[in-house]
Amino acid sequence: MRPIFGEKDTPYEEARVVVLPVPYDLSLSFLPGARRGPAAILEASQELEPFLLELGVAPEEAGIHAAQAVPWVAGSAEESHRLIREEALRHLRAGKWVVALGGDHSITHPLVQAHREALGPFSILHVDAHADLYPEWQGSVYSHASPFYRLVQEGFSVVQVGLRAVSRESLALIREKGLGFFPAHRIRKEGLPLREILAALGERVYVSFDFDALDPSVMPSVGTPLPDGLTYREAVDLLSALFQEKEVVGMDFVELSPNGQFHAEMTAAQLVYHAIGLKALQAGWLSREADHI
Numbered sequence: 001m002r003p004i005f006g007e008k009d010t011p012y013e014e015a016r017v018v019v020l021p022v023p024y025d026l027s028l029s030f031l032p033g034a035r036r037g038p039a040a041i042l043e044a045s046q047e048l049e050p051f052l053l054e055l056g057v058a059p060e061e062a063g064i065h066a067a068q069a070v071p072w073v074a075g076s077a078e079e080s081h082r083l084i085r086e087e088a089l090r091h092l093r094a095g096k097w098v099v100a101l102g103g104d105h106s107i108t109h110p111l112v113q114a115h116r117e118a119l120g121p122f123s124i125l126h127v128d129a130h131a132d133l134y135p136e137w138q139g140s141v142y143s144h145a146s147p148f149y150r151l152v153q154e155g156f157s158v159v160q161v162g163l164r165a166v167s168r169e170s171l172a173l174i175r176e177k178g179l180g181f182f183p184a185h186r187i188r189k190e191g192l193p194l195r196e197i198l199a200a201l202g203e204r205v206y207v208s209f210d211f212d213a214l215d216p217s218v219m220p221s222v223g224t225p226l227p228d229g230l231t232y233r234e235a236v237d238l239l240s241a242l243f244q245e246k247e248v249v250g251m252d253f254v255e256l257s258p259n260g261q262f263h264a265e266m267t268a269a270q271l272v273y274h275a276i277g278l279k280a281l282q283a284g285w286l287s288r289e290a291d292h293i
């Protein structure tokens with residue numbers, strides 16, 4: 001197997017970080033293709049510079065291992081989600097920090113359940129163009145439009161950043177449940193309200209990052225692109241602030257739908273790698289090399 005995220009390949013036992021490919025996209029309502037997202041990110045990651053100039057570390061030196069992709073069960077969203085939950089739980093119980101790569105956004109529900117079971121309570125930072133708060137979509141509660149409805153009903157505290165497609169019903173639910181709500185139009189006009197976002201979150205946070213939160217000018221390869229999204233810099237600044245002040249218990253990056261635009265896949269890989277570097281610094285696995293700024 002070729003190395004991913006840098007030049008080394010860390011064996012499972014030595015790895016602190018497990019990248020978990022979840023190529024499940026059977027819930028997609030518009031353009032399918034997110035099943036090819038994890039492989040595309042891992043392939044693009046081979047082209048990254050291992051040393052990250054901004055962080056002053058080479059995140060791969062924290063030890064990153066790409067796990068086997070979670071298989072899906074044709075015709076059964078329920079069974080597929082059960083497998084995702086079990087695989088994530090296995091890595092968490094082995095003490096690994098798990099970064100899942102989707103796949104469609106429905107995978108966040110079993111991933112969050114696994115983290116809750118292994119690691120205890122946390123709040124959720126949901127970065128997305130869409131609220132994903134439909135009680136069901138096209139007749140399924142396992143839809144990629146529904147994971148946060150289910151999580152909110154299960155009592156999770158959710159903070160949503162970057163939204164620009166929200167139904168009246170979803171907006172009513174956001175208000176009723178008191179979710180953190182930071183729509184893209186506000187961010188475009190006023191900048192990223194980092195203090196407010198951090199204040200809305202608890203001390204421990206799970207991050208679910210839908211690549212369509214980014215503006216299509218930087219991230220065209222998603223199933224449902226929408227204009228007026230976050231810049232790459234805003235995504236990095238949001239994650240940097242989060243890792244500085246919170247314990248990030250886990251992450252998923254979902255909905256990359258490769259469509260031949262390799263720059264989008266590189267962008268996705270770079271953001272994931274940057275997030276792993278932030279974790280490595282926050283956890284004390286690596287120290288910033290002060291000479292490199």
Ligand SMILES: [Mn+2]
Nearest residue numbers: 105128132210
């Ligand atoms: Mn989403």
